[in-house]
Amino acid sequence: MRIDKNAPIGVFDSGIGGLTVAREIMRNLPSEKIVYFGDTARVPYGSKSRDTIIRYSRQIIRFLLSQEVKAIVIACNTASSFALDTVRKEFDLPILGVIDAGAIVAASATHNQRIGVIGTEGTISSRIHERFLKQLDPGLQVFGKACPLFCPLVEEGWLHDEITTHVAERYLSELKGKEIDTLILGCTHYPLIRSTIGAVMGEKVTLVNPAYETALELRDMLNKMNLTCEGEMQEDFPYRFFVSDLAEKFTEFANSILPYDVSVTQKIDIEKF
Amino acid sequence: MRIDKNAPIGVFDSGIGGLTVAREIMRNLPSEKIVYFGDTARVPYGSKSRDTIIRYSRQIIRFLLSQEVKAIVIACNTASSFALDTVRKEFDLPILGVIDAGAIVAASATHNQRIGVIGTEGTISSRIHERFLKQLDPGLQVFGKACPLFCPLVEEGWLHDEITTHVAERYLSELKGKEIDTLILGCTHYPLIRSTIGAVMGEKVTLVNPAYETALELRDMLNKMNLTCEGEMQEDFPYRFFVSDLAEKFTEFANSILPYDVSVTQKIDIEKF
Numbered sequence: 001m002r003i004d005k006n007a008p009i010g011v012f013d014s015g016i017g018g019l020t021v022a023r024e025i026m027r028n029l030p031s032e033k034i035v036y037f038g039d040t041a042r043v044p045y046g047s048k049s050r051d052t053i054i055r056y057s058r059q060i061i062r063f064l065l066s067q068e069v070k071a072i073v074i075a076c077n078t079a080s081s082f083a084l085d086t087v088r089k090e091f092d093l094p095i096l097g098v099i100d101a102g103a104i105v106a107a108s109a110t111h112n113q114r115i116g117v118i119g120t121e122g123t124i125s126s127r128i129h130e131r132f133l134k135q136l137d138p139g140l141q142v143f144g145k146a147c148p149l150f151c152p153l154v155e156e157g158w159l160h161d162e163i164t165t166h167v168a169e170r171y172l173s174e175l176k177g178k179e180i181d182t183l184i185l186g187c188t189h190y191p192l193i194r195s196t197i198g199a200v201m202g203e204k205v206t207l208v209n210p211a212y213e214t215a216l217e218l219r220d221m222l223n224k225m226n227l228t229c230e231g232e233m234q235e236d237f238p239y240r241f242f243v244s245d246l247a248e249k250f251t252e253f254a255n256s257i258l259p260y261d262v263s264v265t266q267k268i269d270i271e272k273f
Numbered sequence: 274m275r276i277d278k279n280a281p282i283g284v285f286d287s288g289i290g291g292l293t294v295a296r297e298i299m300r301n302l303p304s305e306k307i308v309y310f311g312d313t314a315r316v317p318y319g320s321k322s323r324d325t326i327i328r329y330s331r332q333i334i335r336f337l338l339s340q341e342v343k344a345i346v347i348a349c350n351t352a353s354s355f356a357l358d359t360v361r362k363e364f365d366l367p368i369l370g371v372i373d374a375g376a377i378v379a380a381s382a383t384h385n386q387r388i389g390v391i392g393t394e395g396t397i398s399s400r401i402h403e404r405f406l407k408q409l410d411p412g413l414q415v416f417g418k419a420c421p422l423f424c425p426l427v428e429e430g431w432l433h434d435e436i437t438t439h440v441a442e443r444y445l446s447e448l449k450g451k452e453i454d455t456l457i458l459g460c461t462h463y464p465l466i467r468s469t470i471g472a473v474m475g476e477k478v479t480l481v482n483p484a485y486e487t488a489l490e491l492r493d494m495l496n497k498m499n500l501t502c503e504g505e506m507q508e509d510f511p512y513r514f515f516v517s518d519l520a521e522k523f524t525e526f527a528n529s530i531l532p533y534d535v536s537v538t539q540k541i542d543i544e545k546f
Contacts, residue, residue, distance in 0.1 A: 041321060047519060048314060152425045163443070166436055246320060 003070045003093065006229050008033035008238070009218070010064030010072040012057075015043035016155065016253045017188030018075030021098060023258055024215035025073070026239070029222070031229045033238040035067045039270060041245035044151075045078040046122025057083035061091055062273040063242070070227055073218060074098065075211070077119055077186055081128040094221060101217040102184050102210030103132035107140060109206045110182040114141050116175045116205075118197075119186030121146040129186055143178045147171045147187075154189040157256065164193055168200045176201065184208045192257060241265040276343045276366065279502050281306035281511070282491070283337030283345040285330075288316035289428065289526045290461030291348030294371060296531055297488035298346070299512070302495070304502045306511040308340045312543060314518035317424075318351040319395025330356035334364055335546040336515070343500055346491060347371065348484070350392055350459055354401040367494060374490040375457050375483030376405035380413060382479045383455040387414050389448045389478075391470075392459030394419040402459055416451045420444045420460075427462040430529065437466055441473045449474065457481045465530060514538040 009029075011022050015038050022036050037060055039045075045053055057079050064072055071094040074080045074087075080097030088095050106115050117129040124146040133140045150171075153164050175183070183205050185191055191209045198207055222228045237260065243250045247265040254262040282302075284295050288311050295309050310333055312318075318326055330352050337345055344367040347353045347360075353370030361368050379388050390402040397419040406413045423444075426437050448456070456478050458464055464482045471480055495501045510533065516523045520538040527535040 041325075043320070047316070049518065052314075148429055149422070149425050152422050156421055163436065163439055166439070170436070245322065 003227060004068070005070065005227050006033075007068050007070035008035045008240070010035050010037070010061075010067065010069035011075050012037040012039070012060045012064065012072070012079075013076040013188060014039050014045040014078065016040070016250060017151070019254055019257055020188050020191045021073060021075035021211040021214055022239070024209075024211045025218060026259070028212075028215040029219050032222075033229070034240070035064060035069055036239065036241045037063060037270075038241070038243045038250055040243045040250060041270070044120070044122075045076060046120040048078075050082045053079055053082040054086050056270075057087050058090070059270050059273040061087055061095075063268065063270060065091070065093075066273070067240070069093070071095070071218070071222065073214060075188055075214070077123045077128070077188065078126075081123065081126055094225065094227075096214060096218055096221065098188065098210045098214050099128055099132055101213035102186070102208050103129055103136060105213045106182050106184050106208045107133055107136040109208060110140070112179065112181050113137070113139055114143070114178060114180045114182075116178065116180040116183040117142060117144045117186045118147050118150075118171070118175070118183065118190065119144070120151065121148055123186050129184055143175055143180060145171060145175050150193065151187065151189045154192050155253070159192055160196070165196050165200065168193070168196050172197070172200050180205060182206045182208060185210065242268050244268065244270040276500060277341070278343065278500050279306075280341050280343035281308045281513070283308050283310070283334075283340065283342035284348050285310040285312070285333045285337065285345070285352075286349040286461060287312050287318040287351065289313070289523060290424070292527055292530055293461050293464045294346060294348035294484040294487055295512070297482075297484045298491060299532070301485075301488040302492050305495075306502070307513070308337060308342055309512065309514045310336060310543075311514070311516045311523055313516045313523060314543070317393070317395075318349060319393040321351075323355045326352055326355040327359050329543075330360050331363070332543050332546040334360055334368075336541065336543060338364070338366075339546070340513070342366070344368070344491070344495065346487060348461055348487070350396045350401070350461065351399075354396065354399050367498065367500075369487060369491055369494065371461065371483045371487050372401055372405055374486035375459070375481050376402055376409060378486045379455050379457050379481045380406055380409040382481065383413070385452065385454050386410070386412055387416070387451060387453045387455075389451065389453040389456040390415060390417045390459045391420050391423075391444070391448070391456065391463065392417070393424065394421055396459050402457055416448055416453060418444060418448050423466060424460065424462045427465050428526070432465055433469070438469050438473070441466070441469050445470070445473050453478060455479045455481060458483065515541050517541065517543040
């Protein structure tokens with residue numbers, strides 16, 4: 001298979017959270033184009049079965065291939081956890097998830113071998129981060145805590161807000177008692193309230209943002225595979241956004257967190273792919 | 274069509290919220306059996322299209338018919354809004370929604386013709402309550418306010434909680450400025466934080482709980498149609514619960530809000546109906 005170096009990167013998520021991953025790719029790989037897909041009609045993924053998530057991921061990858069992407073980042077913890085292995089075998093292009101890069105950095109950052117993970121109920125009960133971390137170092141102790149209100153608080157836009165701080169204090173008090181020195185932000189929404197989480201945990205706890213780590217992993221991979229974009233950027237705005245529903249609401253949210261003005265988000269019928 | 278008076282009532286919702294409607298039916302129609310279905314695999318409905326919600330509602334009604342129900346209550350504001358008219362034409366049994374009963378009571382309760390409605394973003398932006406209310410009395414002024422954090426707060430179980438009070442104060446301050454004297458709880462989760470909402474709005478505002486009003490409407494309808502259960506209750510626990518995913522979590526929540534111990538919730542594949 002011949003891959004066009006100047007083709008875009010495909011990034012997908014169950015909704016808007018993956019924009020934090022797209023944002024890190026924009027910052028750290030500024031010469032790359034991006035096609036983003038948010039599955040806003042079928043969000044949330046956290047409460048759906050493994051088979052369903054694999055089916056959804058296949059559809060989205062077929063859509064992204066129709067946009068001629070050269071590589072794909074699954075910017076969703078649930079889909080990374082359930083579908084990555086399967087779709088890697090089925091599709092003939094490089095595919096990255098958001099779980100392994102964060103786990104590798106957390107395992108090397110910890111000094112006391114005690115790592116916390118926060119995420120949605122689905123991600124935490126799947127214990128996917130724990131499995132990855134224990135593969136890297138069986139001596140690690142991993143403490144998970146589901147924080148189901150963080151996503152709706154982020155989607156409400158209450159990013160720097162006393163209510164969010166109050167909720168964070170309650171959720172994180174349990175983890176603070178576990179003497180962790182490293183905390184993985186195991187949901188793509190959480191980097192948007194990173195400062196609140198950091199303030200509550202205290203400066204001795206290293207926060208690992210898998211969005212950032214995944215962007216660096218993508219850069220390394222493109223370099224190694226000789227797939228880094230080389231052409232002059234031809235477009236003023238090399239980013240395209242697609243969703244399965246509620247395009248306007250998505251555009252509004254994207255504009256609130258991206259360092260660019262997104263003027264259009266296209267709605268597509270993902271069930272056709 | 275011949276209907277068995279002693280058959281159960283079918284009640285369905287996108288998830289757990291409709292349990293507040295089931296609870297009012299249990300309290301106010303204690304001789305009736307209930308079959309409840311919560312579409313926990315496909316929740317939330319508020320962000321899905323009209324066509325999708327109609328398709329889901331048809332599937333669920335076919336499932337409830339397989340359980341031989343004598344009447345159906347759509348205990349979900351979105352499904353009531355999008356699907357009620359369509360499914361009433363398609364199925365040959367009585368079907369009630371949760372929107373009209375609440376609107377009728379609110380229209381007769383208000384003295385100053387100023388009514389507030391709170392609900393999910395989907396329900397509020399659909400302006401369905403406003404349409405119903407203006408049909409009853411074109412002189413009514415209706416003020417809607419979406420409260421997207423109320424559902425996750427209820428699902429987290431933070432029912433009597435300072436964080437919930439704080440969130441309610443923020444959401445409701447706008448409505449307090451509108452001088453409404455009546456407020457419709459336009460989401461089935463909200464009766465569970467009714468006391469918090471009432472405390473914030475003050476005692477001069479009448480709260481209308483469509484769950485309760487719908488139970489009374491159901492009782493009237495069964496009486497008029499001569500469909501009220503007459504037989505001796507044969508079962509110790511005449512309520513059965515079905516979901517499309519996460520049965521254990523549902524059982525836990527049901528036990529926290531119903532005045533009965535629910536021991537089993539059955540998971541079914543709703544896509545087969």
